[in-house]
Amino acid sequence: MANICIIFDLDGTLVDSEGLCNQAFLDLLPQLNDTVESLIQRYRGKKLASILVDIESRLCQSLPDTFEQHYRQRVAELFSRELKPMPGVLEMLEATNFPKCIASSGPPLKIRQALQVSGLAPYFGDDIFSSYEVGSWKPEPGLFQYAASAMGFMPSQCVVVEDSGVGIEAAEAAGMKAFQYVPNGETVMVNKNRTPV
Numbered sequence: 001m002a003n004i005c006i007i008f009d010l011d012g013t014l015v016d017s018e019g020l021c022n023q024a025f026l027d028l029l030p031q032l033n034d035t036v037e038s039l040i041q042r043y044r045g046k047k048l049a050s051i052l053v054d055i056e057s058r059l060c061q062s063l064p065d066t067f068e069q070h071y072r073q074r075v076a077e078l079f080s081r082e083l084k085p086m087p088g089v090l091e092m093l094e095a096t097n098f099p100k101c102i103a104s105s106g107p108p109l110k111i112r113q114a115l116q117v118s119g120l121a122p123y124f125g126d127d128i129f130s131s132y133e134v135g136s137w138k139p140e141p142g143l144f145q146y147a148a149s150a151m152g153f154m155p156s157q158c159v160v161v162e163d164s165g166v167g168i169e170a171a172e173a174a175g176m177k178a179f180q181y182v183p184n185g186e187t188v189m190v191n192k193n194r195t196p197v
Contacts, residue, residue: 003157004098004099004153004157004158004159005098005099005100005101005148005151005152005153005157005158005159006096006098006099006100006101006158006159006160006161007100007101007102007103007144007147007148007151007158007159007160007161007171007176008100008101008102008103008160008161009045009102009103009104009160009161009162009163009164009167009181010102010104010106010111010114010115011104011105011106011114011163012040012044012045012086012163012164012181012183013086013161013162013163013181014085014086014089014102014118014120015083015084015085015086015089015114015115015118015120016083016084016085016086017079017083017114018040018044018163019036019040020075020078020079020082020083021075021078022036022039022040022043023036023078024071024074024075024078025039025055025071026039027074028067028070028071028074029055029059031059032055032058032059042054044163044164044165045105045138045162045163045164045165045166045167046164046166047105047131047137047138048068048071052067052068072107072110075110076110076113079110079113079114079117080113080117083114083117083118084118085118085119085120086181086183089120090119090120093120093123099127099151099153100123100124100127101124101127101128101129101147101150101151102115102124102127102128102129103129103143103144103146103147103160104128104129104130104131105130105131105137105138105143106130106131106132107130107132108128108130108132108133111128111130112128115128127150127151129143129146129147129150130143131143134146138164138166138167138169138170139166139167139169139170139173140170140173141170141171141173141174141175143170144158144160144170144171144174144176145174148174148176155174155175155176156175156176158174158176158177159176159177159178159179160174160176160177160178160179161179161181162178162179162180162181163180163181163182163183168180
């Protein structure tokens with residue numbers, strides 16, 4: 001039995017979804033004076049509820065009660081047409097022999113759709129953990145702690161691969177080694193405990 005487990009974030013780490021998720025905001029809220037890139041920087045890794053509060057504050061208005069439902073629908077439409085794995089992910093997963101799982105802040109339906117559309121579902125089976133099922137959102141450590149326990153590993157035996165600062169914080173708070181995936185052309189602040197990959 002391998003003595004290490006790799007816990008992957010999903011959005012922006014395994015699948016190229018950050019642009020699509022933020023494009024959905026611009027599609028539904030044309031009054032937002034932002035680019036997709038600026039929204040990615042502002043909201044990467046954040047909980048949707050927190051993002052919606054921020055958007056309401058910036059627009060000085062309340063969003064409709066149905067906004068989250070419409071947003072989820074728009075994201076699902078964009079995913080079904082355009083979602084792809086991040087460059088090199090398929091090859092990396094093929095070559096990875098360690099136990100592995102996904103720990104994502106997204107809802108289970110979104111996670112499963114992303115894995116199916118991108119062709120990554122066979123690599124993870126049912127080893128998928130969602131904040132919505134666990135009740136803990138990054139930067140809290142609970143999601144990663146739950147994933148480790150469910151996979152049969154101690155936190156110290158787990159390695160987390162994340163693209164967001166809040167995800168790295170969560171991994172460190174859980175007592176795990178954290179590697180930050182940095183897409184080409186982006187810059188990231190890395191402290192002594194964080195290793196960019």
